[in-house]
Amino acid sequence: MQQKKTKIIIAVTAIILLVVMAFVIKSCWSSDDDRWTESQIINKIEQNSRLVTTEVELQKVVLWDSSKQKHQWTDLDEITKNWFGTQRFVFPVTITMKFGYDLSNLSSDDIEEIDDNTLCITLPKPRLIDSNPNDIKISDVENFNTGLRGNADKTQIYKARNDIYALVLEKQDSILGIVQPEVENNAKVIIKNLLGNSKWNIQVKSEK
Amino acid sequence: MKKTYIILSAIIAIFIVVICFMFCSNDEKKNSVYGDTAININKVELKGELYLYSEIIEDYAIERVSEKRIWPFPDKQHAQMLIKCKRMTYVLPLLSVKAEFNGSTAILTLPEPVIVESEQALNNVEPYLSDDDDYWNKKTGKVKSMVDKKISDRFAKSKKKETAMENAKNTLRALYESAGYTEVIFQ
Numbered sequence: 001m002q003q004k005k006t007k008i009i010i011a012v013t014a015i016i017l018l019v020v021m022a023f024v025i026k027s028c029w030s031s032d033d034d035r036w037t038e039s040q041i042i043n044k045i046e047q048n049s050r051l052v053t054t055e056v057e058l059q060k061v062v063l064w065d066s067s068k069q070k071h072q073w074t075d076l077d078e079i080t081k082n083w084f085g086t087q088r089f090v091f092p093v094t095i096t097m098k099f100g101y102d103l104s105n106l107s108s109d110d111i112e113e114i115d116d117n118t119l120c121i122t123l124p125k126p127r128l129i130d131s132n133p134n135d136i137k138i139s140d141v142e143n144f145n146t147g148l149r150g151n152a153d154k155t156q157i158y159k160a161r162n163d164i165y166a167l168v169l170e171k172q173d174s175i176l177g178i179v180q181p182e183v184e185n186n187a188k189v190i191i192k193n194l195l196g197n198s199k200w201n202i203q204v205k206s207e208k
Numbered sequence: 209m210k211k212t213y214i215i216l217s218a219i220i221a222i223f224i225v226v227i228c229f230m231f232c233s234n235d236e237k238k239n240s241v242y243g244d245t246a247i248n249i250n251k252v253e254l255k256g257e258l259y260l261y262s263e264i265i266e267d268y269a270i271e272r273v274s275e276k277r278i279w280p281f282p283d284k285q286h287a288q289m290l291i292k293c294k295r296m297t298y299v300l301p302l303l304s305v306k307a308e309f310n311g312s313t314a315i316l317t318l319p320e321p322v323i324v325e326s327e328q329a330l331n332n333v334e335p336y337l338s339d340d341d342d343y344w345n346k347k348t349g350k351v352k353s354m355v356d357k358k359i360s361d362r363f364a365k366s367k368k369k370e371t372a373m374e375n376a377k378n379t380l381r382a383l384y385e386s387a388g389y390t391e392v393i394f395q
Contacts, residue, residue, distance in 0.1 A: 007210070011217035018221050049379040050259040051302075057251040063243025070241075096326075098255060103379060111386040119387055129259060130295065132326035138346055153341040154348070155334050160242070162329050168247055169329075175247070182252050190256040190302055194380075195387055 050129045052100040053186035056179055060168055062160050064089050064152070085147015091157070093164050094134040099126055099176055099183045101206075119200040121191060125207050126183045128172045133165040180206075256302035258379060260321060260372035264328060265362055266293040269354035275343070288338035290351045293328040296363040298372030305380070314389040316380060321372045323364065325356075 066087040081087075101123045110122045136157055143151040152160075168175075176183070188204040195202050268291040275284040304319040338344045381392045 004213075007213050007217075011213065011220075014217060015221055015224060018225055022225060048259050048262060049375060052255050052257040052259060052299075055251075055253050055255040056249060059248045059250050061243075061245040063245055064241060065243065066241070068241045094250070098257070100257075103258075103383075106382070106386075108386045113388070130297070130324070130326050135352070138348070154336045154338065154344070155341075158335045162335070164242065166329055167242075171247060175249075178249065179252055186254045186256075189254060193256070193303060194305060194307060194383070200387060 049103045050100060051103050051123075051187070051190070052098045052129050053126075053190055054099045054179060054183045056097045056099065056175065058095045058097060058168060058175070060093050060095070060164055062089075062091050062093055062164050064156070064160050066149070081149065085145060085149040087149040087152065088144040089141055089152040089157070089160075090144070091136065091141040091160075093136075093161055093168075095165060095168050096132045096134075097128060097172070097175065098130040099179060100129045101126055101187065102129075114203070117201050118203060119195075120203040120205065123184075123187055123204060123206050126176060126180060126187075128169075128176065131165075131169060131172075133161060136161055257324070258300040258302050258376060259324075260298045260300055260375045260379075261368055262295055262297040263363055263368075264293065264295050265359050266291065266330070267355055267358045267362065268292070269351050269358060271351040271354065286338075286340055286343050288344045288348070288351055289336070290348070290355050291330060291333060291335045292355045292359065293330050294359050295326045295328055296359065297324045297326075298322070298369060299324045300372075300376045309389075312389055313391040313393060314384045315393045315395060316384075317395045318373070318376060318380075321369060321376065323360070325359075 064087075066082060069082070103123075105124065112120045112122070114120050138154070138157070141152060141157055145151065184204075184206045187206070188202075191204050192202045268289060270287060270289045272285065272287045275286055277283055298321040300321050301319055306317040308315045336348075377394055384392045
């Protein structure tokens with residue numbers, strides 16, 4: 001009888017130890033998320049010479065639907081909210097993207113005299129230089145709720161705008177692929193404008 | 209009997225460990241909450257700008273208001289806070305650069321650099337907080353301009369503008385010298 005008790009106590013202790021270990025592991029993992037990023041510690045300074053040739057205005061509609069939300073078991077607040085109805089809201093996000101070239105690595109090797117009158121400038125591969133999402137107007141947000149769910153609050157709207165902005169930035173290579181001919185052509189126009197009155201006939205090409 | 213206890217304990221322990229690891233690793237993104245809408249290109253236009261000097265600046269502003277109420281109720285205090293992270297850049301409008309040529313000398317007249325702002329995504333931070341969303345509905349204009357002004361004031365310093373202008377001159381000098389001009393004069 002005494003042996004049985006001892007075994008049960010050992011088993012229970014082992015289980016408690018394992019649970020504690022699991023929680024310690026979880027807390028170690030989550031502490032990684034709390035690390036400060038560079039931009040949070042000090043403002044980032046860049047001295048650069050980047051040529052913007054093309055500005056692209058994009059629009060994506062945000063369609064937020066609480067019924068599609070995947071919850072973790074700890075999100076009791078959100079799970080409970082969904083028992084009382086569905087929250088949906090819609091609004092447009094406009095994003096401005098600027099494409100161009102990083103001129104900081106441009107050397108004299110990239111500028112070539114083809115003949116006495118023609119100069120050929122080879123630019124690096126075009127890339128995204130800057131981007132900016134529009135400011136949100138609360139009047140642009142349309143709410144479609146069911147049950148007891150209220151309208152989206154500003155915290156949700158800002159978060160949705162930022163999530164969609166991040167999603168669009170992930171697609172920057174595809175967007176650049178579409179507008180690349182325009183980016184290259186505009187580079188020719190700008191450089192010809194700068195050197196246009198000179199003796200040179202200017203040719204501009206991009207690295208592939 | 210002994211074996212049964214050991215096996216039972218081992219099964220329970222493994223079950224608990226597996227459950228705990230499932231919860232630990234359940235960091236699935238919640239992006240599926242958004243409808244899969246297309247990205248439309250509204251406009252593509254020529255933009256001749258030379259980016260010269262940038263800083264990423266994060267700042268916040270708090271607006272506090274006291275709501276008057278009929279006696280005997282005390283006035284109610286309200287507050288809202290907005291955090292913004294912006295890339296502030298001094299930019300040279302290249303299409304306004306005037307160039308004249310005299311033999312192997314290029315004479316350039318540069319316009320003043322202008323400030324271009326672009327908002328950056330915040331890292332796991334709720335950008336907006338308020339004590340009463342219904343009260344602050346459509347009253348966010350002031351807090352936005354407060355935080356915009358704080359960030360602009362931190363960036364718009366004459367030393368940074370001088371650095372930007374110096375960078376513009378160096379970049380343009382390199383371009384014109386590569387094009388065969390031995391002397392580049394800035395007016």
